[in-house]
Amino acid sequence: MQWMNLSEQTVYKNRWFDVNLADVELPDGRHLDHFVIRLRPVAVATAVNEANEVLLLWRHRFITDSWGWELPAGVVEDGESVETAAAREMEEESGWRPGPLHHLMTVEPSNGLTDARHHLYWADGATYTGHPEDDFESSRREWVPLTLVPDLIARGEVPAANMAAGLLLLHHLRLGQPYG
Numbered sequence: 001m002q003w004m005n006l007s008e009q010t011v012y013k014n015r016w017f018d019v020n021l022a023d024v025e026l027p028d029g030r031h032l033d034h035f036v037i038r039l040r041p042v043a044v045a046t047a048v049n050e051a052n053e054v055l056l057l058w059r060h061r062f063i064t065d066s067w068g069w070e071l072p073a074g075v076v077e078d079g080e081s082v083e084t085a086a087a088r089e090m091e092e093e094s095g096w097r098p099g100p101l102h103h104l105m106t107v108e109p110s111n112g113l114t115d116a117r118h119h120l121y122w123a124d125g126a127t128y129t130g131h132p133e134d135d136f137e138s139s140r141r142e143w144v145p146l147t148l149v150p151d152l153i154a155r156g157e158v159p160a161a162n163m164a165a166g167l168l169l170l171h172h173l174r175l176g177q178p179y180g
Contacts (some may be wrong), residue, residue, distance in 0.1 A: 057072060
């Protein structure tokens with residue numbers, strides 16, 4: 001059963017996103033108005049060190065008024081590759097420059113409302129370059145043992161679904177253990 005997007009009109013637009021109203025035709029021929037949020041791609045990166053610790057940020061999200069572990073992330077700028085954006089975001093937000101990045105996964109965190117795609121990368125190791133330029137992004141930056149990842153997620157300490165999915169896959173790839 002495929003829905004058909006017949007047209008869209010922009011209702012609101014800024015540098016971060018567009019809000020569009022779509023005329024959608026359902027399989028039975030009925031039409032409905034559906035809001036769609038169009039977003040820039042998001043690049044996410046982290047590193048794992050020789051001790052199998054993953055670099056995480058502890059931060060507050062004012063929208064949900066919640067604290068949790070996250071990976072450095074941000075939008076891909078015009079003319080920038082996703083991989084370059086991931087490395088830039090990691091260094092700006094953590095003060096650590098990743099080694100060569102490996103694509104981990106691409107997820108669509110809310111594909112019933114947005115076209116957002118989050119591209120997650122990881123590196124074997126990183127080099128400390130100094131205090132993070134964007135230190136306002138997190139309260140602290142820590143190397144956390146990958147073995148703790150499933151428990152952190154189970155306790156709700158990694159509230160963002162894209163971050164939880166990426167960390168579980170990284171845990172599996174690096175440690176070869178099943179989830180949970």
